[in-house]
Amino acid sequence: MAIExxxxxxxxxxxxxxxxxxxxxxxxxxxxLLGTTLSGKTSLMRLMAGLDKPSTGEVWxxxxxxxxxxxxxxxxxxxxxxxxxxxxxxxxxxIASPLKVxxxxxxxxxxxxxxxxxxxxxxxxxxxxxxxxxxxQQQRTALARALAKGADxxxxxxxLANLDYKLREELREELPKIFAGTGAxxxxxxxxxxxxxxxxxYTATLSKGSVVQYGExxxxxxxxxxxxxxKVFSEPPINIAKVEKxxxxxxxxxxxxxxxxxxxxxxxxxKYTMGVRAFHLLPSGSGxxxxxxxxxxxxxxxxxxxxxxxxxxxxxxxxxxxxNYAIGTHAEFFFxxxxxxFFDQKGRSITA
Amino acid sequence: MTKIKxxxxxTLYILFLMLPIYGLVSMSFKTTNEILGGFSFFPSEFTFExxxxxxxxxTWYNGYINSLIYVVINTGISVTVALPAAYAFSRYNFLxxxxxxxxxxxxxxxPPAVFALPFFQLYSAIELFDTHIAVALAxxxxxxxxxxxxxxxxxxxxxxxxxxxxxxxxxSFPKFFLKIFIPTIAAGIGVTAFFCFMYSWVxxxxxxxxxxxxxKPIAATMTRTASTSGYELGLLAAAGSLTIVPGAFVIYxxxxxxxxxxxxxxx
Numbered sequence: 277m278a279i280e281x282x283x284x285x286x287x288x289x290x291x292x293x294x295x296x297x298x299x300x301x302x303x304x305x306x307x308x309l310l311g312t313t314l315s316g317k318t319s320l321m322r323l324m325a326g327l328d329k330p331s332t333g334e335v336w337x338x339x340x341x342x343x344x345x346x347x348x349x350x351x352x353x354x355x356x357x358x359x360x361x362x363x364x365x366x367x368x369x370x371i372a373s374p375l376k377v378x379x380x381x382x383x384x385x386x387x388x389x390x391x392x393x394x395x396x397x398x399x400x401x402x403x404x405x406x407x408x409x410x411x412x413q414q415q416r417t418a419l420a421r422a423l424a425k426g427a428d429x430x431x432x433x434x435x436l437a438n439l440d441y442k443l444r445e446e447l448r449e450e451l452p453k454i455f456a457g458t459g460a461x462x463x464x465x466x467x468x469x470x471x472x473x474x475x476x477x478y479t480a481t482l483s484k485g486s487v488v489q490y491g492e493x494x495x496x497x498x499x500x501x502x503x504x505x506x507k508v509f510s511e512p513p514i515n516i517a518k519v520e521k522x523x524x525x526x527x528x529x530x531x532x533x534x535x536x537x538x539x540x541x542x543x544x545x546x547k548y549t550m551g552v553r554a555f556h557l558l559p560s561g562s563g564x565x566x567x568x569x570x571x572x573x574x575x576x577x578x579x580x581x582x583x584x585x586x587x588x589x590x591x592x593x594x595x596x597x598x599x600n601y602a603i604g605t606h607a608e609f610f611f612x613x614x615x616x617x618f619f620d621q622k623g624r625s626i627t628a
Numbered sequence: 629m630t631k632i633k634x635x636x637x638x639t640l641y642i643l644f645l646m647l648p649i650y651g652l653v654s655m656s657f658k659t660t661n662e663i664l665g666g667f668s669f670f671p672s673e674f675t676f677e678x679x680x681x682x683x684x685x686x687t688w689y690n691g692y693i694n695s696l697i698y699v700v701i702n703t704g705i706s707v708t709v710a711l712p713a714a715y716a717f718s719r720y721n722f723l724x725x726x727x728x729x730x731x732x733x734x735x736x737x738x739p740p741a742v743f744a745l746p747f748f749q750l751y752s753a754i755e756l757f758d759t760h761i762a763v764a765l766a767x768x769x770x771x772x773x774x775x776x777x778x779x780x781x782x783x784x785x786x787x788x789x790x791x792x793x794x795x796x797x798x799x800s801f802p803k804f805f806l807k808i809f810i811p812t813i814a815a816g817i818g819v820t821a822f823f824c825f826m827y828s829w830v831x832x833x834x835x836x837x838x839x840x841x842x843x844k845p846i847a848a849t850m851t852r853t854a855s856t857s858g859y860e861l862g863l864l865a866a867a868g869s870l871t872i873v874p875g876a877f878v879i880y881x882x883x884x885x886x887x888x889x890x891x892x893x894x895x
Contacts, residue, residue: 347795354796360789364811377798
C-alpha cells in the first residue's frame with residue numbers, strides 16, 4: 277500500500293511534535309524511520325495509524341484521503357516498544373484477536389493463527405498467557421498478531437529496543453524475511469543507525485519533528501543530503517568541523533590544510549562544514565594529518581573508540597585493533613579528504 | 629527453639645485480635661441469664677436457641693435480607709458508575725481533572741450525619757423513604773468516590789497502548805471496554821466491589837435514618853432490640869456473629885487482590 281503524508285503537522289498543546297512534513301513511502305518494502313528520541317518517529321507513526329489526527333495536512337492511503345478514517349477502519353497493524361498483549365488472553369487468543377473482530381471463520385482463524393505462530397516459533401506457547409512468556413516471546417506474540425491481521429500497513433515502533441542483545445539480533449535478522457512474503461508496507465522506527473543499515477530497505481532520517489531525507493538506506497547513508505541527515509545516520513557521531521575554502525586549499529586551522537579535491541574545485545571560496553565518519557579517522561594511514569588531544573580511549577571488542585579534541589572540535593575515531601593512549605596526550609590521526617562530506621552554511625550537502 | 633520464638637509474637641497478636649470475636653461468638657451460644665450472671669470463657673449451657681430465633685423470626689432475618697439487598701444494589705451502582713469515571717480520569721486530560729479527582733475524596737471527609745437530615749427530607753419528598761434503593765443511593769455518596777479512586781489506580785496500571793492495540797485490531801470503544809478492558813482489570817473491580825460492599829454493610833446512621841419498617845437494616849434491628857425488649861444479649865451476640873459472615877465471605881474471594889490494591893496506595 278502506498279502511504280503518503282501531505283504536509284502534515286502535529287501540535288500537542290503549544291508544543292509542535294511534527295513540523296510540516298511530506299513523505300511518500302515506498303509500498304511493499306521495509307521503510308525505516310531513523311531518528312533520535314523526540315525526533316518524531318512515534319508521532320509520525322501514530323498519524324499513519326490514525327491513533328492521532330494531524331493538526332493540519334492529510335494522510336493518503338493508495339490515493340485515498342484517509343485523514344478522517346478512524347483507526348478501526350484502516351488496514352493498519354502496530355507493534356510497540358513495550359510488549360503490549362492482552363494479559364488475560366492466551367497467546368492463541370491474542371494472535372486471533374484481530375481475526376475474531378473481523379469475523380473470520382473458525383477454521384480459517386485456526387489456520388492463520390497456527391501459520392503465524394509457527395513462523396514466529398510460538399506454537400508450544402499457544403495456551404500460555406503473556407505473563408508466562410519471556411520478553412522475546414511476548415514481542416513475538418505482538419508481531420504475530422500484527423501479521424495475522426494481514427494489514428497493508430504494519431508499523432513497528434522500536435520493537436526490539438526492550439529486548440536483550442542476543443534476541444534483538446536474532447529477531448532483527450528474521451523480521452525482513454517474515455514481512456517479505458506479506459506484501460505489506462512496513463514502517464520500522466529505530467534510533468540506531470546500524471540497525472537501519474542491517475535492515476536495508478528505505479530510510480527516512482528524522483530530526484526535530486520533520487523528515488530530513490528519504491531514499492534507499494545505503495544511498496542515504498552514503499549521500500546524506502544535509503548535515504542533519506548525516507548526524508542522524510552516523511554511529512558513533514560524525515566528526516564535524518568548520519572549514520574554509522580559499523585559493524585552492526581547504527583550511528581547518530592554521531596548521532591543518534590541504535589541496536582541494538576534484539569534486540570541490542568548482543565551489544566558490546567561503547566557509548563550509550566538513551563531516552568525517554568516525555571510522556574514516558584513523559590512527560595510521562595517509563591523507564590529512566591532524567593532531568588530537570586524547571580524552572578517552574575505550575576498547576569495544578576488536579575495535580578501539582578514541583575520543584579526542586581536534587582543533588577545538590569533539591571528534592571520535594573508531595579503529596581496528598587495540599590502541600592505547602594516555603588521557604591528555606597528543607596523537608596523530610589521518611583522514612582522506614575524499615571520504616569527507618561538505619555542507620554549505622545552511623547545512624545542505626555539496627558533495628551529494 | 630528459634631521456630632517457637634518466631635511463633636510467639638504472631639500467636640499473641642492473633643490471639644488478642646480474635647479475643648473480642650471469640651467473646652461474641654461464645655456469648656451467642658449462651659443464654660441471656662448466663663451472660664448477665666458473670667464472665668465465663670465457655671458457655672456452660674450450650675444453646676442454639678439464639679440462632680434459631682434469628683432464622684425463624686421475620687423481624688430478625690428480614691433485617692439481614694434488607695441489608696443484603698441495599699448493599700448489593702449499592703455495590704452494583706457504585707462499580708457501574710465508577711468504571712467510566714475512573715477510565716476518564718486515568719486516560720484523559722481535561723481542565724481541572726486533578727482538582728476534580730481530589731474533590732471526590734473530600735466527599736469522604738464529611739461525616740454521614742451531615743447528610744442524614746437533608747437526605748431524610750429529600751427521600752421523603754420523592755417518596756423513596758423506607759425503600760432499599762434510598763439507602764443504596766445514599767451510600768453512593770461515599771462509595772462512588774471510593775470506587776473511582778480504587779479503579780483509577782488499577783486502570784492506570786494498564787498501559788494506554790493496550791487500548792490502542794484493541795482499536796488497531798478493530799475493536800470499537802464499547803466493545804473494547806467490555807470485552808478487553810474490564811476483564812483486564814477484573815481484579816481491581818473485585819477489590820472495589822469488596823470495599824463498596826464493606827462500607828455499605830457497616831454503615832448504620834444513614835441506613836437507620838432512611839428506613840423504618842420495610843427496608844430496616846440488621847444493624848438497626850440490633851440497636852432497637854437492645855432498648856425495647858429488655859436485655860436479649862444472647863440474641864444480640866448471635867446477630868452480631870452473623871453480621872461478620874458476609875464480609876468474611878466476600879473477602880475470601882478477593883483475598884489475593886487486596887494486597888495489590890494496598891500496594892497501589894488507593895485502598
